[in-house]
Amino acid sequence: MIGKVEDIILRHTTQIRVRYAExxxxxxxxxxxxxxxxxxxxxxxxxxFGLPYPELEKEGYLLPVIEAFVKYKAPAFYDDxxxxxxxISTKIEATLTIKxxxxxxxxTIAEGYTIHSFVHSVNMKPARPPKSYRNAIExxxxxxxxxxxx
Amino acid sequence: MIGKVEDIILRHTTQIRVRYAExxxxxxxxxxxxxxxxxxxxxxxxxxFGLPYPELEKEGYLLPVIEAFVKYKAPAFYDDxxxxxxxISTKIEATLTIKxxxxxxxxTIAEGYTIHSFVHSVNMKPARPPKSYRNAIExxxxxxxxxxxx
Amino acid sequence: MIGKVEDIILRHTTQIRVRYAExxxxxxxxxxxxxxxxxxxxxxxxxxFGLPYPELEKEGYLLPVIEAFVKYKAPAFYDDxxxxxxxISTKIEATLTIKxxxxxxxxTIAEGYTIHSFVHSVNMKPARPPKSYRNAIExxxxxxxxxxxx
Amino acid sequence: MIGKVEDIILRHTTQIRVRYAExxxxxxxxxxxxxxxxxxxxxxxxxxFGLPYPELEKEGYLLPVIEAFVKYKAPAFYDDxxxxxxxISTKIEATLTIKxxxxxxxxTIAEGYTIHSFVHSVNMKPARPPKSYRNAIExxxxxxxxxxxx
Numbered sequence: 048m049i050g051k052v053e054d055i056i057l058r059h060t061t062q063i064r065v066r067y068a069e070x071x072x073x074x075x076x077x078x079x080x081x082x083x084x085x086x087x088x089x090x091x092x093x094x095x096f097g098l099p100y101p102e103l104e105k106e107g108y109l110l111p112v113i114e115a116f117v118k119y120k121a122p123a124f125y126d127d128x129x130x131x132x133x134x135i136s137t138k139i140e141a142t143l144t145i146k147x148x149x150x151x152x153x154x155t156i157a158e159g160y161t162i163h164s165f166v167h168s169v170n171m172k173p174a175r176p177p178k179s180y181r182n183a184i185e186x187x188x189x190x191x192x193x194x195x196x197x
Numbered sequence: 198m199i200g201k202v203e204d205i206i207l208r209h210t211t212q213i214r215v216r217y218a219e220x221x222x223x224x225x226x227x228x229x230x231x232x233x234x235x236x237x238x239x240x241x242x243x244x245x246f247g248l249p250y251p252e253l254e255k256e257g258y259l260l261p262v263i264e265a266f267v268k269y270k271a272p273a274f275y276d277d278x279x280x281x282x283x284x285i286s287t288k289i290e291a292t293l294t295i296k297x298x299x300x301x302x303x304x305t306i307a308e309g310y311t312i313h314s315f316v317h318s319v320n321m322k323p324a325r326p327p328k329s330y331r332n333a334i335e336x337x338x339x340x341x342x343x344x345x346x347x
Numbered sequence: 348m349i350g351k352v353e354d355i356i357l358r359h360t361t362q363i364r365v366r367y368a369e370x371x372x373x374x375x376x377x378x379x380x381x382x383x384x385x386x387x388x389x390x391x392x393x394x395x396f397g398l399p400y401p402e403l404e405k406e407g408y409l410l411p412v413i414e415a416f417v418k419y420k421a422p423a424f425y426d427d428x429x430x431x432x433x434x435i436s437t438k439i440e441a442t443l444t445i446k447x448x449x450x451x452x453x454x455t456i457a458e459g460y461t462i463h464s465f466v467h468s469v470n471m472k473p474a475r476p477p478k479s480y481r482n483a484i485e486x487x488x489x490x491x492x493x494x495x496x497x
Numbered sequence: 498m499i500g501k502v503e504d505i506i507l508r509h510t511t512q513i514r515v516r517y518a519e520x521x522x523x524x525x526x527x528x529x530x531x532x533x534x535x536x537x538x539x540x541x542x543x544x545x546f547g548l549p550y551p552e553l554e555k556e557g558y559l560l561p562v563i564e565a566f567v568k569y570k571a572p573a574f575y576d577d578x579x580x581x582x583x584x585i586s587t588k589i590e591a592t593l594t595i596k597x598x599x600x601x602x603x604x605t606i607a608e609g610y611t612i613h614s615f616v617h618s619v620n621m622k623p624a625r626p627p628k629s630y631r632n633a634i635e636x637x638x639x640x641x642x643x644x645x646x647x
Contacts, residue, residue: 068227068533072220078412082379083518101576112378117415126551218383228562229532233368251426262528265567276401368527372520425522
């Protein structure tokens with residue numbers, strides 16, 4: 048049986064290789080591309096937590112972005128290997144906030160967050176966080192708890 | 198009454214201003230962006246011929262690209278004003294071929310074409326060229342004919 | 348002679364037509380594209396204020412984005428005509444903050460801002476706001492002032 | 498010593514996960530994105546052959562695309578894992594032609610090619626294929642030959 052899950056922060060890191068298409072004439076990654084990097088980090092984090100985003104869509108939910116923030120700390124260059132870490136709280140709320148950290152080795156490239164609402168895909172009306180989402184977060188974090196307590 | 202329409206080539210020119218986002222670290226427009234420029238030229242040409250693409254979609258048709266070709270002749274730069282000319286034949290065929298010419302003043306920047314199939318949006322199955330498309334092309338080209346004969 | 352310029356907000360509105368390339372499988376404009384829309388609004392605003400961004404680059408300056416924020420209020424769709432209004436303060440500071448409002452007719456689609464630093468393009472080191480920038484803002488806002496006082 | 502290298506075709510396969518940003522409202526990958534997929538396949542192939550593209554740029558060369566062709570065979574969807582295979586001939590010529598095959602498991606998604614010229618980055622003037630490129634292709638293909646003969 049799964050006991051009460053404390054409010055902990057799950058984290059998951061994904062690797063991205065910067066494409067030529069993502070650079071601009073300044074010789075660095077274009078500012079708008081970071082929201083796509085966040086998307087990749089978010090997608091892989093949800094998959095890592097046992098809940099692939101395509102599954103959520105199949106169940107009839109969408110997670111549109113309602114707010115996004117990026118703080119650019121250092122430029123990223125063509126062919127760089129970037130590590131995108133996504134942070135998701137186990138606390139289930141009406142909206143989902145995901146934080147991000149993008150690094151190249153020990154250099155912080157960018158930080159930021161996105162806030163998402165849960166909506167029904169049929170009518171785009173607000174939905175409660177889907178059961179499969181709540182279950183996945185609960186299961187994953189209970190495993191983490193066990194490891195931490197172990 | 199509209200007489201027999203000869204096989205003539207309709208043309209329509211649209212203006213595009215190059216965005217920073219569209220450049221790459223080589224300091225020029227990224228090669229993949231030209232397919233988006235073709236899309237803009239195509240959309241505005243269809244609108245110019247009296248058949249906005251969103252109308253076609255509302256009628257239940259899609260026009261996916263099944264082949265694309267680009268010949269890059271000279272680089273395009275940030276903030277350039279480009280003229281995208283789309284050429285569409287009045288001859289109705291199973292697939293739709295559109296040719297493009299991209300120019301900056303008198304310099305040819307790129308040439309190319311896209312080939313499209315008509316499909317039903319509900320099942321992505323092949324469709325005959327929709328009546329509204331045939332009518333629009335016929336009407337537009339008969340007007341052109343009149344002008345040319347006038 | 349131009350007298351002391353009060354801290355007023357300059358505004359400039361640009362029109363954008365949403366491209367197919369900018370939509371995603373949710374059927375709406377992808378969240379990351381809004382930063383490109385902000386870029387277009389910013390570029391045209393600076394041009395409108397008498398200081399085209401390419402001129403700044405020719406003088407040896409770059410304006411990299413160091414922070415970006417977007418609040419998504421309503422979805423934007425393919426072929427929508429959007430109005431992007433950029434707001435720039437006449438108060439010259441070490442960094443440049445530009446605010447944005449994106450609308451489709453009377454519907455607010457998104458709001459947000461970007462913060463930019465001035466840097467020398469040769470070495471990417473911080474620069475003071477370039478004289479041409481200060482002059483353009485001062486000249487433009489004095490004209491506005493006259494109009495308002497007139 | 499490396500003997501005469503016959504004209505063989507080198508191939509290299511890279512894996513790509515389709516991003517949400519790369520889809521359009523038709524629910525499939527946008528046609529223009531395939532040129533970026535080709536870029537990723539090309540970059541990883543050159544790296545696999547022992548000649549990372551960033552090295553070529555550091556040596557003062559660029560490889561702009563002068564022609565591109567894509568044949569779309571089947572749609573690709575969000576979160577698909579695609580395999581991009583790039584084919585490069587060992588025959589050194591004035592321009593470089595790279596062919597591509599994109600597959601999802603046993604389904605062919607797209608085929609195509611890009612043609613590149615070698616230019617000096619300082620002045621964008623045509624260059625002979627750089628020595629490091631010729632050496633890398635020769636070394637890699639001689640190893641392949643040995644394996645094939647072994």
